[in-house]
Amino acid sequence: MIAVQNVSKSFALFRNPAQRVRQLLPGGSRAQEFWALRGVSLRVESGEVVALIGPNGSGKSTLLQIVCGVLQPTTGRVLCAGRVTGLLELGAGFNPDFTGRENVYMSGEVMGLPRRLIETRFPDITDFAEIGEFMDRPVREYSSGMYLRLAFSTAIHVDPDILVVDEALAVGDAVFSARCVRKFEQFRIAGKTVLLVSHDLGLVKRLASRAVFLVDGQVRFLGAASDAVNRYVGFVLEKQHDTEDTPSSTETSASFRHGDGASRIVDVAITDRFGRKCGAFEAGDRLCVRVQAEMRKDVDDPVVGLLIRNRIGMDVFGTNTRVEGLQIGAVAAGDLLEVCFALDCAFARNEYTVTVATQYRDGMSQDWVDDVASFRVVNAPEIAGVVHIPTVIQYSIRQPSAAAKEAQPE
Numbered sequence: 322m323i324a325v326q327n328v329s330k331s332f333a334l335f336r337n338p339a340q341r342v343r344q345l346l347p348g349g350s351r352a353q354e355f356w357a358l359r360g361v362s363l364r365v366e367s368g369e370v371v372a373l374i375g376p377n378g379s380g381k382s383t384l385l386q387i388v389c390g391v392l393q394p395t396t397g398r399v400l401c402a403g404r405v406t407g408l409l410e411l412g413a414g415f416n417p418d419f420t421g422r423e424n425v426y427m428s429g430e431v432m433g434l435p436r437r438l439i440e441t442r443f444p445d446i447t448d449f450a451e452i453g454e455f456m457d458r459p460v461r462e463y464s465s466g467m468y469l470r471l472a473f474s475t476a477i478h479v480d481p482d483i484l485v486v487d488e489a490l491a492v493g494d495a496v497f498s499a500r501c502v503r504k505f506e507q508f509r510i511a512g513k514t515v516l517l518v519s520h521d522l523g524l525v526k527r528l529a530s531r532a533v534f535l536v537d538g539q540v541r542f543l544g545a546a547s548d549a550v551n552r553y554v555g556f557v558l559e560k561q562h563d564t565e566d567t568p569s570s571t572e573t574s575a576s577f578r579h580g581d582g583a584s585r586i587v588d589v590a591i592t593d594r595f596g597r598k599c600g601a602f603e604a605g606d607r608l609c610v611r612v613q614a615e616m617r618k619d620v621d622d623p624v625v626g627l628l629i630r631n632r633i634g635m636d637v638f639g640t641n642t643r644v645e646g647l648q649i650g651a652v653a654a655g656d657l658l659e660v661c662f663a664l665d666c667a668f669a670r671n672e673y674t675v676t677v678a679t680q681y682r683d684g685m686s687q688d689w690v691d692d693v694a695s696f697r698v699v700n701a702p703e704i705a706g707v708v709h710i711p712t713v714i715q716y717s718i719r720q721p722s723a724a725a726k727e728a729q730p731e
Contacts (some may be wrong), residue, residue: 328397375535405480547634
C-alpha cells in the first residue's frame with residue numbers, strides 16, 4: 322500500500338553558479354522557487370496498478386522519486402507498507418567493469434537480500450533476461466537492450482511488495498515488452514502494489530485500474546485509466562490549438578469533449594441494417610454509426626471520424642471520411658452534416674464504446690466527443706483478442722512409413 326498525503330515539492334532555481342554563491346551572503350539575491358508538485362494526494366492499495374500520466378514537466382518522476390525515498394517532500398508525507406523496489410533509472414547501480422553475474426549479486430545485496438536468496442533466484446533472473454553467455458561478460462560490452470533486460474530482471478525478482486516504475490518499458494523489443502507486461506499482471510494477481518509512469522497510453526489502459534493525470538505538479542484527474550487517458554489526449558489536442566492560436570470552445574477539464582467549435586456534434590446513433598437503433602449485435606451483423614454535426618462556421622471539406630474501443634479503453638478500430646477517400650466538399654455555417662459509417666460486426670464478444678469527431682483535413686479537431694455511445698457483441702465465437710477474422714483450417718493425418726516403424730525403438 323502507498324499513501325501520498327498532500328505532498329508538495331519545491332526546488333531552488335539559480336540563473337548561474339554565481340547567484341548560488343551570492344544567495345549565501347547577507348542581502349544576496351534569492352533563488353527562484355519552482356514547485357514541481359503541489360498538494361498531491363493519492364492512495365494505491367495492495368493488488369492495484371495505478372499509472373501517472375501527463376506532459377513532460379508535470380511532476381511524475383518527482384513523485385516517484387519521493388515515493389522511493391530518493392527525494393524528500395517539502396510538505397506532506399508518503400507512507401509505504403512493505404518492501405519498495407524502484408525502477409527509476411534501470412541499471413544505475415551497475416558497475417560497467419563487473420560482469421552481469423557480479424552486478425546481479427551486487428544489486429541484490431544493495432536491495433537487502435542475503436546472498437543465499439540471490440543464488441536461489443539467479444536462474445529465474447537469467448531466464449527472464451535472456452542474455453546467454455554474456456552473463457559472464459562485463460556489462461560495458463552489452464547493448465542497451467541487453468543492459469535493460471538484465472537490470473529489469475534483477476529488479477523484479479527481489480520479490481518487492483511495492484514496485485515503482487518510471488518508463489521502464491520505453492526501451493526494448495516487442496517480445497521483451499510483452500514479457501514485462503505479463504510480469505506486471507502477475508504482480509497484480511499476487512497482490513503487489515504497482516505505481517508506474519508511462520507515455521504508452523495503450524499500456525496504461527491495459528495494465529492500470531486507475532490513473533492520475535498530472536499537469537503542472539497538480540492532480541487534474543484521478544479515476545479510471547481510460548477516463549484519465551481521454552482527458553490527457555484532450556489536453557494535448559487543446560494545447561496544439563493554443564500553440565497555433567486557434568480559439569477553443571471548451572475548458573481543458575472538459576476533455577471528454579474538445580475542439581475549436583467550428584462544428585458541433587448534435588446526435589450519434591448506433592443502428593442495425595434497417596436503421597433501427599440497436600445496442601446489441603451478433604457476429605456478422607451490419608452495424609451503422611450515424612453522426613450528425615451542426616456547422617457553426619464555413620468549413621471546406623470537413624472530416625468526420627469514429628473510434629471504437631473495448632471495455633478497458635483499448636482502441637480496436639478507427640476510420641474517417643478522409644481515410645476512406647470521401648470528400649465532403651464545402652459546408653456552410655448553419656448546415657446539418659450527417660455521415661453514416663456502415664460496417665460488418667467482426668468484433669469478439671465484449672462491450673464497446675464509440676468516440677466520434679469532426680476535424681479539419683490536417684487532423685485538428687472541431688468537435689471530439691469521447692465514448693458518446695456504446696454497444697455490445699453477443700453470440701460471437703469464444704476467440705482470443707478483439708476481432709473475429711474468418712479462418713479456414715485444414716488438417717491431415719498420415720501414417721508413418723514402414724521404414725520409420727522399423728527404426729522406432731522397442
